[in-house]
Amino acid sequence: MAHSDPVGRVDEAAAAMLEALFTQSPIGLHLFDTNLRVLRVNTATPFMRNVSPHELRGRRVRDVYRLVDEDAEALLREVLDTGIPVLRHMARVHVEEGEPQERTFEVNALRLEDPQGKVLGVAVTAVDVTERERAHARTKLLEAVRGNVGRTMDPAVTGEELAATLVPAFADIAIVEVVDSVIRGDDPPLAPLPTGTLVMRTAFRSARPRPPQAHPVGEVRRLAGPTPFTQALADLKPRVERLPTATPWLPADPALAEAIQSSGAHSLLVVPLTLRDAALGIVSLYRTDHSPPFDENDRTLAVELATHTALCIDNARRYTHEHTIAATVQRRLLPRRPEAHAWLETAYLSLTGADPGAWYDTTALASARTAIVIGKVSGRGLNAAAAMGQLRTAVRSLSAFELTPDELLARLHDTADRLAAERAHLPLGDPLRHEELTADCAYAVHDPLTGLCTMATAGHLAPLIVRPDGTLSATAPAGPRLGSSDGAPFAAVEIDAPAGSVLVFASDPLLTSYLAESPGPLAAPAAYADRPLQDLCDALVYAFPAGMGVHDAAVIVARARPFPSDRFAAWPLDPDPAAVADARRRTRRQLAAWNVDDETAYDTQLIVSELVTNAIRYGNPPLELRLIHDRTLTCEMRDAGSAVPHLRHAATVDEGGRGLFITAQLAQAWGTRFTAPAKTIWAEQTLFD
CATH class of the missing domain: 3.30.450.20 (PAS domain)
Structure with a gap:
């Protein structure tokens, strides 16, 4: 075989x-x-x-x-x-x-x-492998959109991110338009949106250099209709359109028709930006030249991309809405104009509310002194603005007690602790319960009579003082942040700030550090001696590099003026009852030289009598009487005693105990101030022209 x-x-x-x-x-x-x-x-x-x-x-x-x-x-x-x-x-x-x-x-x-x-x-x-590669490209594009779109809380930037991701990977031209009310932070309108709805073009991207545009980015316009764009905002459904020159809806927008013809676009995909039956805007995608026309798979993918983008825009809208409310609250809680004596000019740098937790304030104190405070609360949004308002009010109240800066910050630290404790007892579901309440703060008191600025800081907000000779100081010791668990004490420091000095307080330590290292306009404060203080504020803004603008911080700029020597008088007194009559005579002569009216002069002599008598009886030498003729008339009695006077209501048969009561009745305000090793009892009267 x-x-x-x-x-x-x-x-x-x-x-x-x-x-x-x-x-x-x-x-x-x-x-x-x-x-x-x-x-x-x-x-x-x-x-x-x-x-x-x-x-x-x-x-x-x-x-x-x-x-x-x-x-x-x-x-x-x-x-x-x-x-x-x-x-x-x-x-x-x-x-x-x-x-x-x-x-x-x-x-x-x-x-x-x-x-x-x-x-x-x-x-x-x-x-x-066309379909496989297209599916892979669609997956890759979706991942790119999810990773690149929505990185900021700005609806306009979100549109730019989407357009940059889609061109040229998915389309040759991408346009994003957002409903104008959504840009402002309002709730998105429910569909259907009528023809003529106001939209803002937030993004335009083309694969071609110098592409034709029907409408510039940033323009707010009314959508002409009927077009695929108005229809998409009416029924919230995407549309794929072929673009022959005879398309019937093109005459509704002649500028768009001309741009389409110039670009050579042959396929249009319109996708609404929707969220829960509300319309936030539209995305318009074009393909030109040899690019294949959009198909059903492209439509499905575009809907996914638009859904993610709409969610990002809505998050940005909610942030804008909350930010607008927080900025409004901040504006209402902050002073509109500086409050200070004429001997310390102050000016605030304008803010946009980008940091609602930042605050600033100035308070005119007795004896021609001015208190300056700058601060920043942790957190953001409305909660930060509300906490800022609470702390600012507390500082205002505490400053009326004539506390030294370090003691005031210690009391403010206790206030922040109590506010934090209140947060800890909020309902379990309240997110504010788990949000830490801390703050940085700097508090300073400027005295034009001594040329000293006493300050203390909580955190790292050391103020800058530039003297007329150009020397710069930023030596305030950093204390613990308000509300922190650090139990370290606050320390006050006295710094020379004579007439002509410029003081800069900022709620962002980066700004202070930059000015301390590169003073720019602060290097020559004498050049601004006779110019409006706002000029110096503007010069500081111009000196800040890009990305470090004052829009993220509260800033106060102050300039010390000389106190006229002829509007201040001081006399040492013997600790003897005969000194009362001598003090009245000196006061009477000085008030006559100042042309103070008779009624005020009489009341002032009574106040001087009571203050001097009280110091002789209960205080310790040396004794000193001071008169300060500012926008008010202030009488000060200094002694070395540590006893704190208090207001008494004497009985009918009592022979004494009415001194401070009489002083309180005659004066607009009175108080006690401790400046080691002495204390000062002061009384302030209103002057009438």
């Missing part, structure tokens, strides 16, 4: 398999000779199914295959010359199957050789 040749059977099977691959396999098979001419192609290749193999045989590669980004002939020539195969190469090809389109193929190219090593040609396999 004869056996068939096994080698022949293998060759026969291999030939049969090769024939089956060329006639039935969906994988494209292509054979080329050494001149890169077509020997045979697989008729089952998707875009070759309607092409006769005889039409292609003998034709060169460049005449059959049109690669988008590269030369097919050069690619295969390299395989022929080197013998190095090309594996899993992605090639984009223009095909003419039905409507002209671009498809992606995974290509493998191998050099063919006979058993003797003679080069016979190149074998190429090509698998159509």
Whole structure:
């Protein structure tokens, strides 16, 4: 029995398999000779199914295959010359199957050789992976949008982020328009939106340089209609439009029609930005030139992208809304005009409310002194603004007690602790319960009579003092932050601030540090001696580098003025009852020199009598009487005693105890101030012209 040749059977099977691959396999098979001419192609290749193999045989590669980004002939020539195969190469090809389109193929190219090593040609396999690559691109684009869009709390920037991500990966032109009321922080209107709705164009991006624009970015306009844009805002459904010149809705917006024609756009995808049946805006995507028109898969993807973007814009809108409320609260809680004596000019740098927890204040104190406070509460939004208002009110109240800066901050620290304790007892679901309440604060008192500025800080808000000679000081010791668990004491420091000195207080330590290292206009405060203080404020703003503007901080600028020597008088007194009459005589002569009216002069002499008598009886020497003629008339009695006087209501039969009561009745205000090693009892009267 004869056996068939096994080698022949293998060759026969291999030939049969090769024939089956060329006639039935969906994988494209292509054979080329050494001149890169077509020997045979697989008729089952998707875009070759309607092409006769005889039409292609003998034709060169460049005449059959049109690669988008590269030369097919050069690619295969390299395989022929080197013998190095090309594996899993992605090639984009223009095909003419039905409507002209671009498809992606995974290509493998191998050099063919006979058993003797003679080069016979190149074998190429090509698998159509267009849909796979498109799905991968869609997934990648969706991930890019989720990662890049919504990184800020600005609706306009969110639109710019979306447009930058979509062009050119998904569209050749991308436009984002947001309903104008949403930009301002209002609730988005429910659909359907009427024709003529106001929208702001927040973003425009094109793959072409200098593309035509129908409307500039930032413009607020009414949507003309009916158009696909108004329809999308009416029913909240996306739309794909072909763009022949005869599109019936284009005449509604002639500027848009001209821009579309100039750009060569042939496909439009309009997607509404929607959230819970409300319309926030629209995204308009265009494809031009050889880009494929939008299809159903693109529409589905665009809806996902728009949903994410709408959520980001709504978050930004909510932040804007809360920020607007917080800024309004801040403006209502902060002083509109500086309150200070004429001997310390003050000016505030204008704020935009970017930091609602920042506050500033100035308070005119007795004896021609002025208190300056700057602070910043942790947190943001309305809660920070409310806490700021509480602390500012507390500082105002405490300053009336003539506390030294370090003691005032200690009391304010206790107040912050109590406010934090109140937060800790809020309901469990209240997010404010878990929000820490801490604050930085600087408090200073300027005395024009001594030329000293006494200050203390909580945190790192050291004020700057620039003296007329150009020397700069920022030496206030940093105390614990208000509300912190640090139990370290606050320390006050006295710094010379003579007339002509400039004081700068900022709620952001970065600004203070920058000015201390690079003083700029602060290097020559004498140049601003006779100029409006606002000029110096503007110069400081101009000196700040980009990204460090005063819009994120509260800033006070103050300038010390000399106190006239002829409006201040001081006399040492003996601790003897006879000193009372001497004090009255000196007071009477001084008030006459100041042209104080008789009624006020009489009341002042009574006040002086009571204050001097009280000091002789209960105080310790040395004694000193001072009169200060400012916008009010202040009487000060100094002694070295530590006893604190208090107001008494004497009984009818009592012989004494009415001194401070009489003083309180005659004076507009009175109080006690401790300045080691002495104490001062003062009384302030209103002057009448």
